[in-house]
Amino acid sequence: MTAGPTIAVDAMSGDHGAEVAVPAALDVLAATHDLRLILVGRGEVMRPLIGSPLPQRCTIVEASEVVGMDERPQDAVRRKKDSSMRVAVNLVRKGEAAACVSAGNTGALLATARFVLGMIPGIDRPAIVSAVPAAHGHTVMLDLGANPDCTADHLVQFAVMGTVIASDLHGTDRPRVGLLNIGEEDIKGTDEIRAAHRRLAAAPINYCGFVEGDKIFSGGVDVVVTDGFAGNVALKTLEGAARFITSVMKEEFTRNPLRKAGALASAPTLKALKTRLDPSAYNGASMVGLTGVVIKSHGGASRAAFANAIRVAIAEARKGVPAQIGELMARVAAAAPPGDGAH
Amino acid sequence: MTAGPTIAVDAMSGDHGAEVAVPAALDVLAATHDLRLILVGRGEVMRPLIGSPLPQRCTIVEASEVVGMDERPQDAVRRKKDSSMRVAVNLVRKGEAAACVSAGNTGALLATARFVLGMIPGIDRPAIVSAVPAAHGHTVMLDLGANPDCTADHLVQFAVMGTVIASDLHGTDRPRVGLLNIGEEDIKGTDEIRAAHRRLAAAPINYCGFVEGDKIFSGGVDVVVTDGFAGNVALKTLEGAARFITSVMKEEFTRNPLRKAGALASAPTLKALKTRLDPSAYNGASMVGLTGVVIKSHGGASRAAFANAIRVAIAEARKGVPAQIGELMARVAAAAPPGDGAH
Numbered sequence: 198m199t200a201g202p203t204i205a206v207d208a209m210s211g212d213h214g215a216e217v218a219v220p221a222a223l224d225v226l227a228a229t230h231d232l233r234l235i236l237v238g239r240g241e242v243m244r245p246l247i248g249s250p251l252p253q254r255c256t257i258v259e260a261s262e263v264v265g266m267d268e269r270p271q272d273a274v275r276r277k278k279d280s281s282m283r284v285a286v287n288l289v290r291k292g293e294a295a296a297c298v299s300a301g302n303t304g305a306l307l308a309t310a311r312f313v314l315g316m317i318p319g320i321d322r323p324a325i326v327s328a329v330p331a332a333h334g335h336t337v338m339l340d341l342g343a344n345p346d347c348t349a350d351h352l353v354q355f356a357v358m359g360t361v362i363a364s365d366l367h368g369t370d371r372p373r374v375g376l377l378n379i380g381e382e383d384i385k386g387t388d389e390i391r392a393a394h395r396r397l398a399a400a401p402i403n404y405c406g407f408v409e410g411d412k413i414f415s416g417g418v419d420v421v422v423t424d425g426f427a428g429n430v431a432l433k434t435l436e437g438a439a440r441f442i443t444s445v446m447k448e449e450f451t452r453n454p455l456r457k458a459g460a461l462a463s464a465p466t467l468k469a470l471k472t473r474l475d476p477s478a479y480n481g482a483s484m485v486g487l488t489g490v491v492i493k494s495h496g497g498a499s500r501a502a503f504a505n506a507i508r509v510a511i512a513e514a515r516k517g518v519p520a521q522i523g524e525l526m527a528r529v530a531a532a533a534p535p536g537d538g539a540h
Numbered sequence: 541m542t543a544g545p546t547i548a549v550d551a552m553s554g555d556h557g558a559e560v561a562v563p564a565a566l567d568v569l570a571a572t573h574d575l576r577l578i579l580v581g582r583g584e585v586m587r588p589l590i591g592s593p594l595p596q597r598c599t600i601v602e603a604s605e606v607v608g609m610d611e612r613p614q615d616a617v618r619r620k621k622d623s624s625m626r627v628a629v630n631l632v633r634k635g636e637a638a639a640c641v642s643a644g645n646t647g648a649l650l651a652t653a654r655f656v657l658g659m660i661p662g663i664d665r666p667a668i669v670s671a672v673p674a675a676h677g678h679t680v681m682l683d684l685g686a687n688p689d690c691t692a693d694h695l696v697q698f699a700v701m702g703t704v705i706a707s708d709l710h711g712t713d714r715p716r717v718g719l720l721n722i723g724e725e726d727i728k729g730t731d732e733i734r735a736a737h738r739r740l741a742a743a744p745i746n747y748c749g750f751v752e753g754d755k756i757f758s759g760g761v762d763v764v765v766t767d768g769f770a771g772n773v774a775l776k777t778l779e780g781a782a783r784f785i786t787s788v789m790k791e792e793f794t795r796n797p798l799r800k801a802g803a804l805a806s807a808p809t810l811k812a813l814k815t816r817l818d819p820s821a822y823n824g825a826s827m828v829g830l831t832g833v834v835i836k837s838h839g840g841a842s843r844a845a846f847a848n849a850i851r852v853a854i855a856e857a858r859k860g861v862p863a864q865i866g867e868l869m870a871r872v873a874a875a876a877p878p879g880d881g882a883h
């Protein structure tokens with residue numbers, strides 16, 4: 198039997214800190230028989246939540262500080278050298294953990310991970326990637342906010358990383374990649390987007406051309422590539438639209454006693470809808486392009502949502518996502534015409 | 541009694557051409573007692589749909605050509621001088637109509653309108669603006685796709701135009717304006733966005749700072765300003781998300797006979813939901829910044845949706861939106877610190 202992955206969990210960050218992170222991690226530990234868990238943080242805070250003795254396959258690594266949710270990324274990197282976030286990332290760097298998970302401040306986690314782990318050769322910057330629900334299951338989308346300004350090179354690198362995530366994590370064979378644009382014709386979009394479009398067409402990935410925002414959900418592609426500005430806008434718009442539609446539904450279903458009776462008769466349907474559109478099932482964004490696996494949970498994640506982020510970390514650790522990205526990036530660079538500006 | 545507005549309707553463009561445009565225009569004519577309608581296109585196509593004699597307050601202006609939905613904008617401007625789209629815009633230019641409406645190709649309409657009507661002083665480029673449903677009714681959003689690359693100047697101009705639309709068309713007193721960004725802190729976003737943020741804070745409009753994509757729906761602001769790339773992505777993402785959620789609902793509500801019975805009991809609720817989220821109620825995007833009122837209907841608009849676009853044209857014509865934009869832009873330019881780069 199091969200040893201399972203070891204996952205380091207930053208158990209102190211996020212809106213709810215250890216109160217959510219520790220029980221979530223123990224839930225996943227109990228359900229995953231080959232998992233080894235390292236809980237990183239202040240023992241005196243975590244121990245009462247763990248109980249004693251420590252469960253099998255679970256260890257504690259002490260970290261005395263916590264990065265604040267509003268702390269500036271450079272301050273976190275320079276000053277918080279014993280934060281739970283930093284210590285968890287260090288464990289990945291030292292090879293003591295195969296992946297780490299944190300619900301801490303996105304900018305600080307990104308800066309810390311980049312500083313400690315460094316980039317995969319051929320990849321310039323880390324990107325944030327996640328799956329969003331779609332007609333055929335889900336669509337992998339990146340970048341979701343790490344890089345507001347992107348060159349054509351960056352977009353090509355995102356396409357490589359999205360392809361690896363879709364194929365390794367979601368089992369999609371030859372993932373179809375679309376480049377987000379404001380129309381499907383070759384003349385649409387900015388210069389950088391059109392340059393990326395030409396390079397992607399020549400790359401050894403399954404590139405399908407430009408797609409518009411509605412294609413994120415239609416099932417027409419498996420990966421949507423975009424800069425971090427448009428990607429973050431799309432993600433937040435989607436979250437806002439889903440919340441708005443849910444609140445309108447709630448309002449209409451409780452408007453009067455007759456409506457409430459109807460809701461009762463539709464209870465199984467409404468429950469199924471809630472399950473299918475449950476955002477916690479999609480918690481756990483990967484910071485890809487780094488030499489190690491780093492998973493970001495929503496700051497306000499529930500126990501179930503945080504557990505899902507840990508499951509994403511386990512899946513990426515098992516597949517060795519960073520090595521896969523390095524390999525595919527090397528093949529894409531080798532296939533690029535000379536002088537094309539691609540790596 | 542003052543004379544009502546005269547609206548020129550391009551009755552030939554769009555996916556359905558005269559079949560939808562003519563009945564929609566006659567519906568609005570019948571319901572709006574001071575409206576004068578000019579139907580622009582080929583009389584032999586339109587007349588059978590109008591019946592005879594012509595209704596009161598309705599005239600026909602002949603135009604022999606139609607701009608194709610895939611025709612390149614510059615070709616439409618140079619070669620289709622007798623198209624229904626061009627003739628409708630010409631009527632606005634000559635003062636014979638107070639506004640025009642077309643379901644034709646967006647790029648061609650934008651190029652034609654800009655070429656024929658020209659820009660309001662102080663405004664560099666036309667922008668596409670529309671209302672989207674939100675918790676407090678709706679939010680005015682622009683630019684929705686006319687300008688993929690925007691400078692800080694353009695974003696300030698969009699804020700002016702959005703303010704006028706929200707106050708004139710939607711009766712919002714001192715509309716609250718947000719600038720779309722990937723976070724609410726001053727350091728977030730691109731250089732152009734941060735420069736626009738500083739200028740807007742000094743402008744005589746009700747600027748509320750950066751907002752993220754979910755604020756489009758929350759009711760926290762009345763106007764969301766962004767470049768045409770992010771704006772188009774947000775709009776298409778919203779449309780895609782709404783369609784996806786609707787299809788999941790349909791699937792779950794019809795999964796088995798019990799579910800179908802529940803749907804029957806919830807029929808009044810489902811109908812109310814459909815009405816509140818009906819996209820046709822939001823059809824009719826304005827092309828603002830031009831010296832005349834130009835309204836773009838969705839190419840595939842239904843009769844009800846096209847009628848809504850005509851109602852938007854009537855409202856803008858009654859309020860004299862271009863003059864209002866010119867006035868507010870002059871006040872904003874006068875208030876800008878010298879050397880600020882603003883007009």
